[in-house]
Amino acid sequence: MDLSSAAGASTSYAKAVDTYRKAVATAATVTAYAMLARGVARELVPHDLRAAVSWTATLVRRRLGPRPAERRTVIIRRIDEDGRHDSCFADAHAYLATKIDPRTLSRFRLSGVGGGGRGRRNALSMVPGDSMTDVFEGVEFRWTSVISEGGGKISESSLELSFDAEHTDMALGRYVPFITEEVEQARRRDCELKIYMNEGSSWRGIVHHHPATFDTLAMDPELKQSVVADLDRFLKRKEYYRRIGKAWKRGYLLYGPPGTGKSSLVAAMANYLRFNLYDLDLSEVHSNSALQRLLIGMPNRSILVVEDIDCCFSARSREDGKERKTPTAALYGGGDDGDEYYDEDEGDWRDDFSEKLEQQSLTLSGLLNFIDGLWSTSGEERVIVFTTNYKDRLDAALLRPGRMDMHVYMGYCGWDAFKTLAHNYFLIGDHLLFPEIQELISEVEVTPAEVSEMLLRSEDVDAALGGLVEFLVGKKQAVCEGK
Numbered sequence: 355m356d357l358s359s360a361a362g363a364s365t366s367y368a369k370a371v372d373t374y375r376k377a378v379a380t381a382a383t384v385t386a387y388a389m390l391a392r393g394v395a396r397e398l399v400p401h402d403l404r405a406a407v408s409w410t411a412t413l414v415r416r417r418l419g420p421r422p423a424e425r426r427t428v429i430i431r432r433i434d435e436d437g438r439h440d441s442c443f444a445d446a447h448a449y450l451a452t453k454i455d456p457r458t459l460s461r462f463r464l465s466g467v468g469g470g471g472r473g474r475r476n477a478l479s480m481v482p483g484d485s486m487t488d489v490f491e492g493v494e495f496r497w498t499s500v501i502s503e504g505g506g507k508i509s510e511s512s513l514e515l516s517f518d519a520e521h522t523d524m525a526l527g528r529y530v531p532f533i534t535e536e537v538e539q540a541r542r543r544d545c546e547l548k549i550y551m552n553e554g555s556s557w558r559g560i561v562h563h564h565p566a567t568f569d570t571l572a573m574d575p576e577l578k579q580s581v582v583a584d585l586d587r588f589l590k591r592k593e594y595y596r597r598i599g600k601a602w603k604r605g606y607l608l609y610g611p612p613g614t615g616k617s618s619l620v621a622a623m624a625n626y627l628r629f630n631l632y633d634l635d636l637s638e639v640h641s642n643s644a645l646q647r648l649l650i651g652m653p654n655r656s657i658l659v660v661e662d663i664d665c666c667f668s669a670r671s672r673e674d675g676k677e678r679k680t681p682t683a684a685l686y687g688g689g690d691d692g693d694e695y696y697d698e699d700e701g702d703w704r705d706d707f708s709e710k711l712e713q714q715s716l717t718l719s720g721l722l723n724f725i726d727g728l729w730s731t732s733g734e735e736r737v738i739v740f741t742t743n744y745k746d747r748l749d750a751a752l753l754r755p756g757r758m759d760m761h762v763y764m765g766y767c768g769w770d771a772f773k774t775l776a777h778n779y780f781l782i783g784d785h786l787l788f789p790e791i792q793e794l795i796s797e798v799e800v801t802p803a804e805v806s807e808m809l810l811r812s813e814d815v816d817a818a819l820g821g822l823v824e825f826l827v828g829k830k831q832a833v834c835e836g837k
């Protein structure tokens with residue numbers, strides 16, 4: 355041990371003890387004086403004078419110190435004046451259920467909401483008399499659950515929302531609408547989607563449980579991303595569409611060979627947007643007026659789908675012309691003995707009767723005009739999807755710029771698309787056979803539907819991928835042999 359440093363340490367220790375002793379003595383003296391002064395003041399200064407001094411001090415403190423902020427309170431009643439359930443209350447109640455932190459409240463209510471079946475779930479809410487704080491854009495909003503005796507025996511429950519007066523505009527202009535939107539979105543997420551099909555001039559709906567999502571969809575990643583971004587932009591642009599005076603709707607043309615996922619993409623869009631699907635079978639629609647009735651019967655936030663649009667009009671007209679020729683010919687003044695001629699464009703024999711029938715019946719221009727005209731102004735947030743296997747067969751009117759906002763090519767299975775499918779079916783990101791499959795997929799045209807079918811054949815990943823390799827090799831050989 356170093357003695358000189360030990361001696362130094364003991365000297366500084368003695369100094370510190372001395373300083374401490376002095377400080378304690380000084381503090382004791384000051385406290386004693388303060389108590390003495392207080393006692394003397396109490397004895398000598400009259401009570402009224404002391405009260406006046408204390409009142410003046412409080413006043414000065416209030417004037418000079420930070421003032422407590424002025425508050426505003428909004429009362430939201432469960433039942434309105436007409437005895438109806440108030441939707442603001444329902445929204446606020448549902449919103450607060452998502453905000454309650456059971457760790458911060460000593461008691462809370464637990465109740466079942468959403469009726470029976472799949473929609474039923476449990477929700478937390480405040481017990482009357484309790485409060486909680488929610489923070490929105492950095493501002494605190496205080497919620498209190500209140501129950502009060504109404505005029506009669508029935509007690510009234512309400513929620514009180516209080517905040518600093520300076521945030522009144524924000525509370526009413528942004529916070530309350532934000533709550534409504536949040537709750538609306540949650541309801542949409544929870545509710546079951548439906549797919550409607552046309553029967554005569556009305557729609558019949560069934561629950562739609564298609565599992566396709568953008569995550570499970572096998573397609574070029576960049577294209578997928580651009581479709582999702584387009585849908586997001588569309589959803590956010592209500593004000594924009596209003597400002598530029600355009601109907602709030604968006605059209606997509608999906609084209610590509612059979613089995614490349616056009617229907618799956620439609621289902622993924624419906625699941626993503628939480629919009630119901632309206633699958634329009636044009637072979638069931640016999641006139642423009644019936645079509646108009648159907649389209650007008652579609653609510654907002656829905657997707658209109660017309661599959662194989664290339665087949666709908668020309669083929670239908672020809673079939674109708676043949677089928678109805680004899681029984682209805684008289685009605686139109688035509689008949690079996692009408693002048694027939696060969697139409698090069700249609701590639702079929704036609705007569706005056708078929709021309710007249712087309713004028714009366716459903717036409718592509720009728721559909722397009724109605725979609726762009728009256729229909730588009732009678733609703734909002736609607737998506738129209740046309741699908742086709744043969745884009746080159748489509749009427750020029752449909753391909754005109756501005757008609758369908760986005761043309762999406764659903765092509766043969768590429769490497770990224772294959773990896774999505776492999777992950778969907780086997781939750782794998784790699785495998786010994788992947789390099790071979792990658793090479794084969796770049797050489798042959800195989801649809802995602804074909805790949806899916808091969809992967810479904812076995813639950814054993816090695817067997818399924820082995821089967822796919824065989825299938826791809828077989829396809830390659832067939833191509834080489836010119837089959």
Ligand SMILES: Nc1ncnc2c1ncn2[C@@H]1O[C@H](COP(=O)(O)OP(=O)(O)OP(=O)(O)O)[C@@H](O)[C@H]1O
Nearest residue numbers: 570571572611612613614615616617618802803806
């Ligand atoms: N891109 C894809 N991603 C995921 N699965 C797909 C894809 N394409 C096809 N499939 C699978 O193949 C089945 C048939 O595909 P889908 O009906 O979506 O193709 P399509 O292009 O609409 O065909 P069609 O033109 O014959 O109507 C789907 O149910 C799905 O299992």
